[in-house]
Amino acid sequence: AEDGYDLWLRYRPLPADSATTYRANVSQLILPDATPTQAATRAELLRGLSGLLGSTPSVSTSVSADGAVIVGTPASSPLIAGLRLKLQGLGREGYLIRSVSVGGHRATVIAANEDVGALYGAFHFLRLVQTAQPLAALDLRQAPHVQLRVLNHWDNLDRHVERGYAGESIWDWHKLPDYLDPRYTDYARANASLGINGTVLNNVNANALSLTPMYLEKAAALAGVFRPYGIRVYLSARFSAPIEVGGLKTADPLDPQVQRWWRDKADEIYKVIPDFGGFLVKANSEGQPGPQDYGRTHADGANMLADAVKPHGGVVMWRAFVYSHEEPDDRAKQAYSEFVPLDGKFRDNVIVQVKNGAIDFQPREPFHPLFGAMPKTPLMMEFQITKEYLGFATHLAYLGPMYEETLEADTHRRGKGSTVAKVVDGSLHKYALTGMAGVANIGSDRNWSGSQFDQANWYVFGRMAWDPSLKARPIAEEWTRMTFSNDADVVKPIVEMMMGSREAVVDYMTPLGLHHLMGNGHHYGPGPWVSGGPRADWTSVYYHRANRDGIGFDRSASGSNAVAQYAPPVAREFGDIKHVPEKYLLWFHHVPWDYRTQSGRTLWDELVHRYTHGVDSVKQMEQAWNGLDGRIDAERHAQVATFLAIQHKEAQWWRDASIAYFQTFSQRPLPEGQAPPA
Numbered sequence: 001a002e003d004g005y006d007l008w009l010r011y012r013p014l015p016a017d018s019a020t021t022y023r024a025n026v027s028q029l030i031l032p033d034a035t036p037t038q039a040a041t042r043a044e045l046l047r048g049l050s051g052l053l054g055s056t057p058s059v060s061t062s063v064s065a066d067g068a069v070i071v072g073t074p075a076s077s078p079l080i081a082g083l084r085l086k087l088q089g090l091g092r093e094g095y096l097i098r099s100v101s102v103g104g105h106r107a108t109v110i111a112a113n114e115d116v117g118a119l120y121g122a123f124h125f126l127r128l129v130q131t132a133q134p135l136a137a138l139d140l141r142q143a144p145h146v147q148l149r150v151l152n153h154w155d156n157l158d159r160h161v162e163r164g165y166a167g168e169s170i171w172d173w174h175k176l177p178d179y180l181d182p183r184y185t186d187y188a189r190a191n192a193s194l195g196i197n198g199t200v201l202n203n204v205n206a207n208a209l210s211l212t213p214m215y216l217e218k219a220a221a222l223a224g225v226f227r228p229y230g231i232r233v234y235l236s237a238r239f240s241a242p243i244e245v246g247g248l249k250t251a252d253p254l255d256p257q258v259q260r261w262w263r264d265k266a267d268e269i270y271k272v273i274p275d276f277g278g279f280l281v282k283a284n285s286e287g288q289p290g291p292q293d294y295g296r297t298h299a300d301g302a303n304m305l306a307d308a309v310k311p312h313g314g315v316v317m318w319r320a321f322v323y324s325h326e327e328p329d330d331r332a333k334q335a336y337s338e339f340v341p342l343d344g345k346f347r348d349n350v351i352v353q354v355k356n357g358a359i360d361f362q363p364r365e366p367f368h369p370l371f372g373a374m375p376k377t378p379l380m381m382e383f384q385i386t387k388e389y390l391g392f393a394t395h396l397a398y399l400g401p402m403y404e405e406t407l408e409a410d411t412h413r414r415g416k417g418s419t420v421a422k423v424v425d426g427s428l429h430k431y432a433l434t435g436m437a438g439v440a441n442i443g444s445d446r447n448w449s450g451s452q453f454d455q456a457n458w459y460v461f462g463r464m465a466w467d468p469s470l471k472a473r474p475i476a477e478e479w480t481r482m483t484f485s486n487d488a489d490v491v492k493p494i495v496e497m498m499m500g501s502r503e504a505v506v507d508y509m510t511p512l513g514l515h516h517l518m519g520n521g522h523h524y525g526p527g528p529w530v531s532g533g534p535r536a537d538w539t540s541v542y543y544h545r546a547n548r549d550g551i552g553f554d555r556s557a558s559g560s561n562a563v564a565q566y567a568p569p570v571a572r573e574f575g576d577i578k579h580v581p582e583k584y585l586l587w588f589h590h591v592p593w594d595y596r597t598q599s600g601r602t603l604w605d606e607l608v609h610r611y612t613h614g615v616d617s618v619k620q621m622e623q624a625w626n627g628l629d630g631r632i633d634a635e636r637h638a639q640v641a642t643f644l645a646i647q648h649k650e651a652q653w654w655r656d657a658s659i660a661y662f663q664t665f666s667q668r669p670l671p672e673g674q675a676p677p678a
């Protein structure tokens with residue numbers, strides 16, 4: 001059944017004529033299988049090519065006809081060694097794919113320095129066939145621009161995934177380490193196809209159980225499944241673990257006993273997982289323990305853990321999502337205020353993990369001011385793949401444009417062109433360590449991600465982690481071709497839907513820079529009226545600040561002055577109501593209801609217009625999708641159609657609720673032609 005289980009690795013038969021063409025280019029495979037990675041590479045090529053071409057290519061040891069595909073490294077393949085290819089500069093994970101001639105025969109070579117590079121190259125080659133690209137004159141060189149390309153699973157060790165909308169966790173801790181669900185292998189294949197090379201198994205909020213011997217054995221079993229695919233396992237480490245599982249009285253990072261406990265713990269972990277990646281830590285945020293509990297800094301805490309894993313080659317990913325007990329004047333400012341003074345104080349195996357924006361994975365946020373502001377401390381990107389604030393799994397929102405918007409934002413920290421992408425790939429500040437993390441949307445659902453289209457978010461994350469300069473549209477097209485069809489009249493409407501989908505969500509939830517107006521706690525559905533409660537920054541009124549005069553959070557010099565955390569040219573742009581991009585208007589300014597927006601409408605009219613536009617965009621997606629009936633297998637088509645109907649209904653709910661509520665402040669009529677809220 002077409003339930004989406006195969007993700008973008010579907011390998012369904014190509015149309016007969018193109019299969020014939022491809023068969024001429026893939027007549028035989030010449031590739032080693034002495035190591036687990038080589039075996040995985042061979043298995044994937046056989047599986048993919050036989051599925052796509054309708055016949056299994058023969059595996060040989062020498063080139064005997066046109067159309068051989070030769071895969072491997074100089075060490076694993078005498079043929080490749082003999083070709084004297086230029087593999088310098090490709091590093092451990094890079095590869096090249098080239099059309100060559102061997103003994104007078106046309107052939108394609110997929111070559112790398114290490115097995116894992118050849119595996120990545122094989123997936124790339126399959127993608128070329130899947131997306132109907134010509135194979136005749138190939139000359140591709142690829143190497144990742146970012147070193148740590150990791151998923152963060154928010155698994156709570158009890159099958160529950162925090163903010164997960166795709167069923168239960170795929171980690172079945174109860175049956176591990178003995179039962180290795182075949183899903184784990186398919187998970188590894190999917191990640192390797194994108195170049196994702198790390199996975200943090202447990203939630204940043206999880207308890208310290210994951211560090212006990214019983215759980216380490218389970219993690220080691222998973223690491224064993226993932227290793228052939230080039231994926232390392234990491235764990236979230238709860239800062240107070242020395243107390244909770246170590247029986248110590250303190251977790252003070254400067255206490256020698258605590259330091260010793262972590263060193264011993266690291267030694268213990270590396271005994272069972274020799275290639276363990278390291279720790280991810282959420283500290284002193286949302287009530288989690290951390291070094292500040294003992295009057296120490298984030299650097300003190302991170303460095304202690306870094307020293308523990310250093311002898312084994314591990315890293316510490318220390319999160320900058322700090323969100324304190326005290327109520328700040330502007331929550332958006334906290335991470336910058338706490339971290340910038342620590343620049344240069346971290347060990348060289350620490351990387352600070354920063355969310356894309358300063359609040360919390362909103363449908364739209366300006367880039368986080370920390371990017372570019374810590375030249376002496378490697379910073380890595382944290383994107384959310386799971387759609388916590390974007391309508392969960394039923395709302396279609398392709399996040400590629402959101403990732404792209406953040407990555408191409410200009411920090412101006414080293415002059416014009418100092419993009420966030422250049423911070424993340426390390427080129428701006430010559431970081432020795434680089435990374436990108438994505439909070440996974442993977443669960444036990446047959447379709448893995450809760451919906452067919454949410455698979456694209458896993459996909460685009462992986463592709464952009466490999467190369468942050470890639471663009472959302474070509475990736476959407478690639479994914480659509482692999483997932484649905486190569487037919488232009490299917491690809492085009494789907495790519496258009498995807499490319500407009502996130503903007504639609506912004507419009508019907510939080511237009512013009514509004515943010516954090518979702519229902520309290522669950523973050524689903526409208527709740528702009530949320531007020532009261534234990535703290536101001538858990539309310540929506542804290543963020544939108546609507547009153548009789550206007551709406552928006554003044555973060556300019558006359559307000560919280562959060563704009564001052566950006567480089568001067570950016571601060572000037574964002575801080576000036578005349579120059580701020582309209583998409584961030586209410587993020588940075590409190591704006592009068594009658595303010596003229598770029599369309600010529602007043603702010604109030606524009607707000608209503610945007611809400612309605614969001615609903616209309618969903619209606620258009622629905623129509624476009626319905627037009628594909630019969631062009632896509634019935635099962636997946638029906639599921640997407642139903643989800644779009646849900647999204648349509650709920651976009652309307654968002655619009656009506658938001659307009660009705662904000663109208664109590666604006667006290668203005670709806671603009672002409674706009675339907676009153678239901």
Ligand code: GCU
Nearest residue numbers: 162163204205282321360388
């Ligand atoms: C969001 C999310 C929390 C999560 C937090 C984090 O606030 O709602 O569930 O714990 O992000 O990233 O740590």
